[in-house]
Structure formats: structure tokens, C-alpha cells
Amino acid sequence: MTEDFDRHNTKMAKKKAARDKIMATKTEEKGLIIIHTGKGKGKSSSAFGMIFRCIAHKMPCAVVQFIKGGMNTGERDLIEQNFGELCEFHTMGEGFTWETQDRSRDIEMAQAAWAKAKELILDDSRRMxxxxxxxxxxxxxYLDVAEVRDWLLANKPPMTHVVLTGRNARDELIEIADLVTEMELVKHPFRSGVKAQAGVEF
Known part of the structure; x- marks a missing residue:
């Protein structure tokens, strides 16, 4: 048993030395373009985790919701009630497209949300x-992907992180992103007849 522990400790010491050597080369700091996409659950939840990290570090940040809007969510309630001075929250959408059933209105609201997003991003006091x-x-x-891509490349402040969520991320944005995560669906309770529940979905 002692020999197993010694072998393990030696292995971990080598691993740590190799890891420390790699980490010593990572010196750059920059604002990232981050994409959470895929069919699996957790894209927005993960992004809100980043927002709460910013709040915990007293870093000003902001949220613009492009689609959600027809219901209250725990994230919005918590931020608006407790952290409004650090995080602006703008729910610009009016619900999912199959609920609104008004394409012209959806386009109008998406354009307004993008205008607000640009205004928030341009303020370089915001970290995310x-x-x-x-x-x-x-x-x-509802938006022109080329316009969004080109605007981010030309105007995003150097130290501002921008997080984009939602299924089916466009290739044009994946190409310019620094960090892309695809959530893979393995199982979902909705398929077994379980409805969306507070604390899990919203």
C-alpha cells in the first residue's frame, strides 16, 4: 500500500511540474468572445454562472435577453432585486417564436435588443x-450575422467579455470566438413528460 501511495505521489509531482511549465507560458489577458450552443440543456445557466462570478468580483456586467420575456426567471429576479447596481438586466424579447407568431414584431424586438447590446458593450467599464x-x-x-460578427470584431473593447447563447450558433460567429462550448443532449426529462420546473429551467 505504501508503495502505491509513493508511486501515485511521484506521478502527481511529475504531472504538476509539467502543468506548471505549461501555465507559465499563459500570460495574455483579453476580453473573450464566448459561445454556448448545442441541443443540450445548460447554455444560459452556464452563462449566468459567469455573470454571477463577475458580480462576486464586483465587476460591472449586463444581460440582454433576445427571446425570453414572457415569464419571470430566478436569474432575473435575483439580479434585479439584489445586484442591480452591478448588473443591468434587459429582457427585450417577448417569448419564443412559436408563442409570439408575429415575425415582423420578433424582428423589431431583436433589432432593439441588438441596439441595446451594442450600447452596453461599448461601455468598457463593463467586464462582461x-x-x-x-x-x-x-x-x-432576425439579425444579420455578418453585421453582428463585423461589429464585434471592430468595436468590442479589448477587455470586455461577450457571451452568446442559444442553439445553432452560426459558423461565422464560431470562427471569431475564443471559447465555444457545445452542450450535448443525452437525456432530458421533458421527453418523459416532465414539465419545466422552477429552480431547474427558470
């Missing part, structure tokens, strides 16, 4: 801006 479900707006061509 979350564009929640913008990928959905782009998927349905």
Missing part, C-alpha cells in the same frame, strides 16, 4: 455582457 439566446435570433434571420 451576456447576449442570451441571440443565436436563436440569428438562426431565424
Amino acid at each position: 455582457v451576456l447576449l442570451d439566446e441571440i443565436n436563436i435570433a440569428l438562426r431565424y434571420d
Whole structure:
């Protein structure tokens, strides 16, 4: 048993030395373009985790929701009631497209949300801006993906993180992103007849 522990400790010491050597080369700091996409659950939840980290570090941040809007969510209630001075929250959408059933109105609201997003991103005092479900707006061509890509490349302040969530992220944005995570669906309770529940989905 002692020999197993000694072997393990030696292995971990070598691993730590190799890891420390790699970490010593990582010296750059920059504002990232981050994408959470895929069919699996957790895209917005993960992004809100980043927003709460910013809040915990007293870093000003902001959220723009492009689609959600027809219901209260725990994230919005918590931020608006307790952290409004650190995080601006703008719910610009009016619900999912199958609920609104008004394409012209959806386009109008998405354009207004993008205008607000640009205003928030340009203020370089903000460390992070979350564009929640913008990928959905782009998927349905409510926004021009080339315009969004080009604007981010030309105007995003160097130290500002921008997080874009939603299924079906466009290739044009994946190409310019620094960090892309695809959530993979393995199982979901909805398929077994379980409805969306507070504390899990909203």
C-alpha cells in the first residue's frame, strides 16, 4: 500500500511540474468572445454562472435577453432585486417564436435588443455582457450575422467579455470566438413528460 501511495505521489509531482511549465507560458489577458450552443440543456445557466462570478468580483456586467420575456426567471429576479447596481438586466424579447407568431414584431424586438447590446458593450467599464439566446435570433434571420460578427470584431473593447447563447450558433460567429462550448443532449426529462420546473429551467 505504501508503495502505491509513493508511486501515485511521484506521478502527481511529475504531472504538476509539467502543468506548471505549461501555465507559465499563459500570460495574455483579453476580453473573450464566448459561445454556448448545442441541443443540450445548460447554455444560459452556464452563462449566468459567469455573470454571477463577475458580480462576486464586483465587476460591472449586463444581460440582454433576445427571446425570453414572457415569464419571470430566478436569474432575473435575483439580479434585479439584489445586484442591480452591478448588473443591468434587459429582457427585450417577448417569448419564443412559436408563442409570439408575429415575425415582423420578433424582428423589431431583436433589432432593439441588438441596439441595446451594442450600447452596453461599448461601455468598457463593463467586464462582461451576456447576449442570451441571440443565436436563436440569428438562426431565424432576425439579425444579420455578418453585421453582428463585423461589429464585434471592430468595436468590442479589448477587455470586455461577450457571451452568446442559444442553439445553432452560426459558423461565422464560431470562427471569431475564443471559447465555444457545445452542450450535448443525452437525456432530458421533458421527453418523459416532465414539465419545466422552477429552480431547474427558470
